[in-house]
Amino acid sequence: MPNKYSPSASQIAQPGVRDDQRAIAEAIARSWRRCMVKGVDEQAPVADQIITAQELAQRLEKNRLLLTHAEPEMTTLSEQIAHTRSLVILTDNEGVILRTMGEGVDENEIRASLLPGASWSEEHRGTNAIGTALVERLPISVQGAEHFMAYHHSLSCSAVPIFAANNHLVATLDVSNDLNAPQQHTLALVKMAAQMVENRLFHATAEGEIGVHFHVRPEFIGTLWEGVALFDAQGRLQAINRSGQFQFGLPLDQDVLSARQVQFEDIFDEPWLAFKQRGLAAEVLFPLRLRNGARLFARASSMQAPGLARKPVRPAPRESAASLELLDSGDPQLKSAISQVKQVLNRDIPLLILGETGAGKELFSRAIHDASLRRDKPFIAVNCAALPEGLIEAELFGYEEGAYTGARRKGNIGKIQQADGGTLFLDEIGDMPLSLQARLLRVLQERSVTPLGSSRSIPVNFMLLSATNQKLKDKVAAGEFRSDLYYRINGLAVQLPALRQRQDMARLIQMILQIEQAPQAALSEEVMAVFAAHPWPGNVRQLHNVLRTAIALADGGVIERQHLTHDFLDELASAETEPQVLPVSLPGVSSLKVQSEAAIRQAMLQHGGNISAVARQLGMSRNTLYRRLQALNLS
Structure with a gap:
């Protein structure tokens, strides 16, 4: 096999292209020279x-x-x-x-x-x-x-x-x-x-019969760092993603398939037919050797249609499937909310989910949908705050051809009609314009929707879930939200706790690491202390983003303070000068340090001195808790 398909083990172990500052400086110098030549x-x-x-x-x-x-x-x-x-x-x-x-x-x-x-x-x-x-x-x-x-x-x-x-x-x-x-x-x-976008484009456009997903480190398979090569029925390479090219040592500045046909056996030390038989039957990762003897881990996937793999690259975490059982990670307030939802599920009772921005309202709604009898039908989410007022009516109710200037030919089916048989989730419903609130109320009362520009009513049947970070009662009192709609959507209101109030930080972190396919990642004690003291204005969404970024920057190693972004640490600095609410809120306590000490004391009383239980509640390691207890003379 040509040497260009024989990378070293150390080269293929790299999860991505390295950030070479010298290369950047040289590129800028070349650009300046081009600009000067062009005048x-x-x-x-x-x-x-x-x-x-x-x-x-x-x-x-x-x-x-x-x-x-x-x-x-x-x-x-x-x-x-x-x-x-x-x-x-x-x-x-x-x-x-x-x-x-x-x-x-x-x-x-x-x-x-x-x-x-x-x-x-x-x-x-x-x-x-x-x-x-x-x-x-x-x-x-x-x-x-x-x-x-x-x-x-x-x-x-x-x-x-x-x-x-x-x-x-x-x-x-x-x-x-x-x-x-x-x-x-x-x-x-x-x-x-950018690499996530490339992976999405690759899986949407590349064609082949068999996909090979590979990496020298098995934990990287299924992540954005995996190599993916697609082969036709005869074992000819049809497409390969950039991560795969890098791992094989192929040039990243040209079409590697334009010059010659590359066979499966040119790359891997195994006959194509034998690989097909073994790979497609395997349900777990299996070893696969390159022609130079280097060992990879791999899995195979058959392609149902051009560009669509049976086992595609994992979706972004916000799209990941959820369940109510998975979300129950030990926080009492969240456990109570889940219990209430289960009692009214499948009884045609609309649910209003309350919580701060980023507290996980959409994920909670998806879990409700997945737990319901409508789980095999559509889950349609509409963010009422994200759509311009001029578009939200058309998005919700749909429209007929020619209903307004710029409308699509043949019209458009609205979100309400798309949710028929399934679940309609109206996020940030407190931001819905008053004029549309009346139309939505009519839909809920009549169980039918009339598209813009149409005189016909279309029957619809869906479970209604709404969410807001606002106090709707105050908006009703101010005349900014219809009281009749408020009582129509509020069959049961459940409150999701803010992250700073939750008692399951450590378990929540482990769940996110599992979602990010980094279960072996570890957080230093300093990072855990930062997390315990942080105000988390973005709540669970912010925690997820912080961990996702830190995992990448730590490159599979221990997540240290330097792997946390400046704006995140700036928020902590602000919290230390402006008192924030900690997981246990005590009256009359203003200093962050005093709050932290009070939280430890109360947790020790609550759990009868059980160190493991206290550490879990406060989201810190046992060693850190021991040191804090010694400082408080409680050990």
């Missing part, structure tokens, strides 16, 4: 290179698949860098912005040039993260004066190119913010999100 004036103000609305619409349509698969990862990335005034940007392969998320930078002129339709190619903007990443085909971070044009010296930008199957460059993913608010781990986070 770009670094002192000149930039005339915004913005395409017309029609051209943007054409590019959006052309990149619809990219946008579909990038949207969830952009959302996750935006949540990970929340509170940093950063903008998440997706461009096409020419550097034209297609989609943005986040608050963005402070300067109005710069902000205007970061809107959809603006071009950030090197030709238009000089050295910049997006344009230079496209030319160099490498992850790039460009800080302040590293930008060629003085106009951009106030920016800190990190961009990563996105490739479809066989190294076809399709986009960049970028995070931009003010230079005075740099984030240490930004480029690593963008890399992780």
Whole structure:
């Protein structure tokens, strides 16, 4: 077999492309030379290179698949860098912005040039993260004066190119913010999100009969770091993802399949037919050797249709299946909520789920749906706060052809009708406009929906779940929420506890590590102490994002303080100066240190001195608890 298919064991063990700062510096230097050759004036103000609305619409349509698969990862990335005034940007392969998320930078002129339709190619903007990443085909971070044009010296930008199957460059993913608010781990986070988008695109577009999922470390199979190679019925390689190319030592700057046909036996030390028989019958991971003798772990999957694997790469955690039993991780308040739900399940009683942002309301709703008799029918979620007021009516009720300017041909089925037979989840229902509240009430009363532009009523039957982080009674009193709708949706109200109030932090962390397929990951005592003292304004969603990022940055090792992002630690610093509510709230206690000591004392009384039970409740290790008890003279 050619040497290019024979990587060393140390090379293949790497979970992803390394962040080489010298390579970035050299790429920026090359970009500056290109700009000088082209005669770009670094002192000149930039005339915004913005395409017309029609051209943007054409590019959006052309990149619809990219946008579909990038949207969830952009959302996750935006949540990970929340509170940093950063903008998440997706461009096409020419550097034209297609989609943005986040608050963005402070300067109005710069902000205007970061809107959809603006071009950030090197030709238009000089050295910049997006344009230079496209030319160099490498992850790039460009800080302040590293930008060629003085106009951009106030920016800190990190961009990563996105490739479809066989190294076809399709986009960049970028995070931009003010230079005075740099984030240490930004480029690593963008890399992780970009690789997730690549994996989504690969599984949506690549074709083959048999998929081989492989890695030298078995715990990486099923994660974004796994290699995936697709073969046809005769064992010819049809497609391979970027992680697989890297692990095999294949060039990442060209289409490796265009020059010659690559057979299964060119790569692996096993006949193709024997592998098919063994691999497809196996339900667990099995060893597989390369031609040079290096051992991998692998699993095989048959393809039901082009681009659709029987065992695809795991979905993002927010899409993971849940169950009420799994969510019951030891917190008394959550256990009570689950018990109440089980008592009224399948009795046509609408449920109102209360809780702070990020407390897990949608995950809880999905678990309710999965526990109901409607589990095999659709679960349709609508975020009433995320949709513009002008669109939410059409999204909910649907519309007939020609109902309004810009409506799709043949109309559109609304979310309510899509939920027929299943569950309709209305998140942040407190933000629903008053005009729509009346229409929703009519649907609930009449059990039918009338699309916009239509005179016919369509019968619907669904379980209604609603959620809010607001006090709806106060909104009713203020005339901002209909009282009749409030009582219609509030058959049973259940309260989800905020993370800082929960007593199951340690168990919750283990559950998230399982979801992230990192059950062997460990948290240092210092990190556990940080978690115990943190105010967690983003609740469980924030905990999940913090752990997901830390797992990647720790590269499978122990998660230490340096693997936590600056904005997360800044929140802790604020909590230490402004008293926060801890898992046990005691009247008259103001100091964070005093609160922590009081929480330990009360937990010791509650559990009769049982060290293991107290440690679990407070989310810290037994050793840390012993040290704290010695300091309090309670040991």
